[in-house]
Amino acid sequence: MHMSAPRKNSKQSRSKSGVNGVESLIRLALKRHRTPFMLIRRSVLEKQYRRFRKCLPDVIPFYAIKANPHPGVIKTFIKLGTSFDVASAPEMKQVLALGASPQKIIFANTIKTPEDIAFARRRRVKLMTFDNEPELYKLAKYFPGAHVLVRIKVDNQGSVVALSLKFGADQEQAFFFLRKAKSLGLVPAGVSFHVGSQATNVENYLQAIEIAEEIFEEAKENGFPLKILDIGGGFPIQHFDNEIGINFERMGSQVRRELKRRFDKNVKFIAEPGRFLVGPAGILVTQVIGRTFRNNKNYYYLNDGIYTDFSGMVFDHCRYEFKTLRRGQKFLSTLAGPTCDSFDTLSENCEIPELYVNDVIYVKNIGAYSCASATAGFNGFPPAKIIMV
Numbered sequence: 178m179h180m181s182a183p184r185k186n187s188k189q190s191r192s193k194s195g196v197n198g199v200e201s202l203i204r205l206a207l208k209r210h211r212t213p214f215m216l217i218r219r220s221v222l223e224k225q226y227r228r229f230r231k232c233l234p235d236v237i238p239f240y241a242i243k244a245n246p247h248p249g250v251i252k253t254f255i256k257l258g259t260s261f262d263v264a265s266a267p268e269m270k271q272v273l274a275l276g277a278s279p280q281k282i283i284f285a286n287t288i289k290t291p292e293d294i295a296f297a298r299r300r301r302v303k304l305m306t307f308d309n310e311p312e313l314y315k316l317a318k319y320f321p322g323a324h325v326l327v328r329i330k331v332d333n334q335g336s337v338v339a340l341s342l343k344f345g346a347d348q349e350q351a352f353f354f355l356r357k358a359k360s361l362g363l364v365p366a367g368v369s370f371h372v373g374s375q376a377t378n379v380e381n382y383l384q385a386i387e388i389a390e391e392i393f394e395e396a397k398e399n400g401f402p403l404k405i406l407d408i409g410g411g412f413p414i415q416h417f418d419n420e421i422g423i424n425f426e427r428m429g430s431q432v433r434r435e436l437k438r439r440f441d442k443n444v445k446f447i448a449e450p451g452r453f454l455v456g457p458a459g460i461l462v463t464q465v466i467g468r469t470f471r472n473n474k475n476y477y478y479l480n481d482g483i484y485t486d487f488s489g490m491v492f493d494h495c496r497y498e499f500k501t502l503r504r505g506q507k508f509l510s511t512l513a514g515p516t517c518d519s520f521d522t523l524s525e526n527c528e529i530p531e532l533y534v535n536d537v538i539y540v541k542n543i544g545a546y547s548c549a550s551a552t553a554g555f556n557g558f559p560p561a562k563i564i565m566v
């Protein structure tokens with residue numbers, strides 16, 4: 178976990194985050210819906226999309242739907258003109274069914290089943306990534322003529338979720354793989370990388386861009402100029418109101434300058450942002466279903482937990498800021514989910530006012546890698562209902 182520590186300054190946090198607006202939205206929703214629910218604000222999806230486009234105008238965003246595949250989210254992005262990154266045939270089917278065009282999809286999982294490759298061929302989703310030679314034989318067999326980007330292994334240092342442990346060809350292999358792709362009847366289209374998710378270290382992007390440039394040069398010298406550079410996802414968001422050290426605009430402008438400096442105008446830049454586009458739009462609203470006093474602390478049991486919408490604490494290594502609608506003196510408390518498992522504990526040192534059964538605890542910036550990885554109903558507890566607002 179490399180997230181910077183939150184600073185405490187509640188006055189500043191309230192005015193900056195528009196806490197009253199968020200809380201009136203929650204109060205309104207509570208009148209109509211049972212908890213747990215997750216509000217996804219379309220206005221924030223749109224705002225994040227515009228921020229991305231403004232900061233990286235030459236980079237086409239392919240929203241990585243794994244972050245949050247809710248149809249309302251996908252439809253909002255289709256309306257905005259976004260392209261999509263999918264990891265499997267079911268994800269591809271979903272975005273196509275909602276109206277995305279096959280030319281606006283990248284199949285960005287370097288390991289694919291033959292069935293999924295054949296599906297991509299039938300639905301004319303041509304662009305895909307790979308990072309190893311056996312995969313090329315599979316692609317050539319099930320989708321001759323597919324356009325392929327070699328995904329390279331790059332430094333993930335400083336990113337909360339490392340991805341290079343499992344993916345990425347060595348830089349030295351990249352050109353060989355692209356040449357092999359060509360000889361097998363595929364179209365070697367370019368290079369891709371992913372610096373890891375919640376990447377706060379811009380150096381990873383800058384280094385990866387430099388490596389990609391070298392591969393582009395090598396391919397050009399050997400007679401097949403590449404056309405696409407895919408800079409992946411990773412763009413970070415703030416999870417806490419007063420978190421420091423996350424500045425997308427500063428990072429984005431450094432990336433933009435570097436792309437401009439190292440590549441000529443014919444190269445098309447794309448990216449696969451997930452968290453950045455959807456994370457800030459989500460507000461999870463839960464209620465206290467039980468309370469007790471143990472280990473010298475208040476314990477509050479909520480109707481959502483680790484197995485459902487807080488699954489990001491496990492799979493996304495994420496920490497969240499728990500907020501209440503009550504004000505007043507704060508006490509060190511423990512928050513836990515509803516299942517019969519001690520692992521289902523959300524925080525052992527949360528400072529919150531005293532709460533009662535039915536009181537609300539909510540979390541902002543939880544739209545990514547939360548409901549997406551929730552189980553269907555471990556112990557019979559369902560995940561939050563998603564409400565687009």
Ligand SMILES: Cc1ncc(COP(=O)(O)O)c(C=O)c1O
Pocket residue numbers: 241244262285286340371373374375409410411412449450451452453
């Ligand atoms: C291949 C690929 N692309 C894009 C993403 C989205 O990354 P992020 O949510 O950090 O932007 C991921 C996340 O795991 C990924 O594996």
